[in-house]
Amino acid sequence: MNTTLNITQPQTLTVGLEPLSIEDVVRVAQAKCRVALPEQQDWRDLIQKGADFLDTLLQEEGVIYGVTTGYGDSCLVEVPTHQVHELPLQLSRFHGCGLGQNLDLVTARAVVITRLCSLARGYSGVSLALLERLVWLLNENVIPVIPSEGSVGASGDLTPLSYIAGVLVGEREVYYQGKIIPVQQVYQQKAIQPLTLRPKEGLALMNGTAVMTAIxxxxxxxxxxxxxxxxxxxxxxxxxxxxxxxxxxxxxxxxxxxxxxxxxxxxxxxxxxxxxxxxxxxxxxxxxxxxxxxxxxxxxxxxxxxxxxxxxxxxxxxxxxxPLIDPVNLRVLHGxxxxxxxxxxxxxxxxxxxxxxxxxxxxxxxxxxxxxxxxxxxxxxxxxxxxxxxxxxxxxxxxxxxxxxxxxxxxxxxxxxxxxxxxxxxxxxxxxxxxxxxxxxxxxxxxxxxxxxxxxxxxxxxxxxxxxxxxLSPTLRAFSAWTLHSLALVIEDRPLQTELQQIVDRFAHFELSNADWMQQQEQLYAG
CATH class of the missing domain: 1.20.200.10 (Fumarase/aspartase (Central domain))
Structure with a gap:
């Protein structure tokens, strides 16, 4: 499994204002660009209004699902005010039961950018600090190790997304510099404190479709x-x-x-x-x-x-x-x-x-x-x-x-x-x-x-x-050359496993579906 990606491209993708495309997710997943949040004050004010509204509700002792109540069928269980701030951490911990093969580094990066895209829309009640930490994870290539199995796809990808929440609070493991290590080691090395999740932030991170959408x-x-x-x-x-x-x-x-x-x-x-x-x-x-x-x-x-x-x-x-947190009309929307x-x-x-x-x-x-x-x-x-x-x-x-x-x-x-x-x-x-x-x-x-x-x-x-x-026509000659880059024609029988796998691996670069690449190859062979 590839556990190393170098973010060397100068391009930056801003997340939070304009919709992202599939190609944007793939670029970030493959570490071909950096990520940033908008500088516009109105966007930052929108994020803050959602977080502030939640604080106001808590001060007024309002009932908010997943903030002052338990989760799922436990929504009738009231959480005392003095324990509200512990609830997000508990949520991340009891969902840490994923099994199966871990998502590879590219897929895990895709999950992080997908979750960031959703939360940065401003309707999840999360803080700017949480969004900034997700950006930091991507740009520093400190990526949660996420088991692939354990989600039924509603309430979202709870268990696999708990591994992002766990990393933010200083628990679980990450891909970092070609290794899998406890995230706490990275935080210590970089003198960074883990986040303390605010009320609703554990739920906001985990109760969504980021894993399935990224894949x-x-x-x-x-x-x-x-x-x-x-x-x-x-x-x-x-x-x-x-x-x-x-x-x-x-x-x-x-x-x-x-x-x-x-x-x-x-x-x-x-x-x-x-x-x-x-x-x-x-x-x-x-x-x-x-x-x-x-x-x-x-x-x-x-x-x-x-x-x-x-x-x-x-x-x-x-x-x-x-629930969603409407920062404009100041409402809690359960759906x-x-x-x-x-x-x-x-x-x-x-x-x-x-x-x-x-x-x-x-x-x-x-x-x-x-x-x-x-x-x-x-x-x-x-x-x-x-x-x-x-x-x-x-x-x-x-x-x-x-x-x-x-x-x-x-x-x-x-x-x-x-x-x-x-x-x-x-x-x-x-x-x-x-x-x-x-x-x-x-x-x-x-x-x-x-x-x-x-x-x-x-x-x-x-x-x-x-x-x-x-x-052959220029395009087919280009395709032939692309294949022969990994294949020697079979005259005498030999094992072909290595050559076949090399071509499979090269598919990951999407070369043959890249219009610019194809045009270049056609021009190369036109003469």
Whole structure:
């Protein structure tokens, strides 16, 4: 697991006034920018008004859920005034029961910026000092270690978010300088005092959807990378398998007006070299579905990006704890904004879209390696000489691996949100399961990235075996070069694990879904 990130970029993202985008979260998660709070006095006054209003209510001995009462089903338990300030600490401690694999450093950073985004809207009643400490955590790269399991997605991500609250008060562990250490050591080293959480601040930190939303942001960008790569691979495989380019005809796709699907078809038209393709076209009139219907499969995600982004970014830029503190009209608003239903729906849907792309790629690879349907390519895409051919098996085992990864991805697609169950003495009697849905989606994405790595290698191997590499369009030549940066063509059998994993790791940079990068590569190879 990577536990080291260096914040070297001078750019600063200001959090608290303008809505954040998925890309903003990813930039902060990858430590590509620093974070700041607004300097505007009206924003700072808004934050202070919420905190002051809570203080006024306490002085007047008002009843405030989670401030002068217990939590959840314990809301009828009154907390004496002299114990009110201990309640946030108790909340953070009894929720420290998370298990499972820890979120990696990038994901944990995404969680912190996502929670900061919500609290900085000014409707959670937290102090400026708390917001400043969250900013400090990100800029100093002192990041809470957060177990991934233990949230049902309402009341928000209580247990995993308790690890942020715990770090703020000087408890739990953090990622710091490539190690996992107690946060108290960092505070001592930097001569910084832990925070004492004010009334409501423990609840504000923990009673929200930051974990599922942060994971959703990262999943969305990784899914974009997968869709982009799948389209590139499909174009290569149309050439390698002597496919029919007219399957992506503009007039044909105008008759089925899904704009995302049309975009994928247009990319395939642009990226395919029509003269070469016509010269090598198979006598088969219609290609098998995994080539012919690729825009219809990948296009489902492309068309869904609009509503997926809307769901994720609306949640990201919401105040999603309970109760909310209205700093304008000075009211306490009890509700259920901690419910992660939109993220659950987005992630349950994304799971199916991405697993379908894995299945599409699995079927394309099955064509490439099978001499009965690969139009003259060697068995299993081996590059061995005739003398060495009996000993070599090329991509045979890779195809088995792809089949296994695809099957596991498909198995994971069962909706998590339908498994709501009553918890916490039937107070939380309908829950979103949004965090489990997001984690499931991450697992499917990882498996599909493994499938994509294998397809990158196999498709480029195939195009070189057909001696078409120099006739590729600029974009496909760029894709070939990107793959060959990690792959040596397979002539004699060798273990491919390291090369496959290197390509999987490079997907994390989102290179192939970066329009600027693609344009640069096209220009590089245009000559």
């Amino acid at each position: 959703a942001c990262l999943n969305y960008k990784r899914a974009e990378q997968i869709a982009q790569t799948a389209t590139l691979v499909t174009a290569i495989n149309v050439l390698a398998l002597e496919g029919n380019p007219t399957h992506f005809d503009e007039v044909l796709f105008a008759q089925k007006p899904h704009t995302g699907q049309q975009k994928i078809a247009a990319q395939l038209r642009d990226w395919l070299n029509s003269e070469v393709q016509t010269a090598h076209q198979s006598p088969r009139l219609q290609d098998r579905y995994s080539l012919r219907c690729a825009p219809h499969v990948i296009g489902v995600f492309e068309d869904s990006k609009v509503w997926l982004r809307q769901f994720i970014e609306n949640e990201l830029n919401s105040s999603n704890d309970n 259920g904004h901690f419910y992660g239903g939109h993220i659950a729906q987005a992630m349950d849907s994304l799971k199916i879209m991405i697993a379908n792309i894995a299945d599409l790629m699995d079927r394309q690879l099955a064509q490439l390696v099978d001499h009965k349907m690969n139009h003259g390519l060697p068995r299993n895409l081996t590059g061995a000489t005739a003398e060495r051919l009996p000993l070599n098996h090329g991509f045979k085992a890779v195809q088995i691996g792809v089949s296994a990864w695809t099957a596991e991805a498909l198995k994971q697609t069962l909706s998590a949100s339908i498994f709501s169950r009553s918890t916490e003495c039937h107070n939380q009697d309908k829950v979103s399961m949004g965090t489990i849905a997001a984690r499931d989606a991450t697992r499917i994405i990882v498996l599909t990235e493994q499938v994509m790595a294998a397809l990158c290698c196999a498709s480029i191997q195939a195009i070189h075996l057909k001696q078409l590499a120099q006739q």
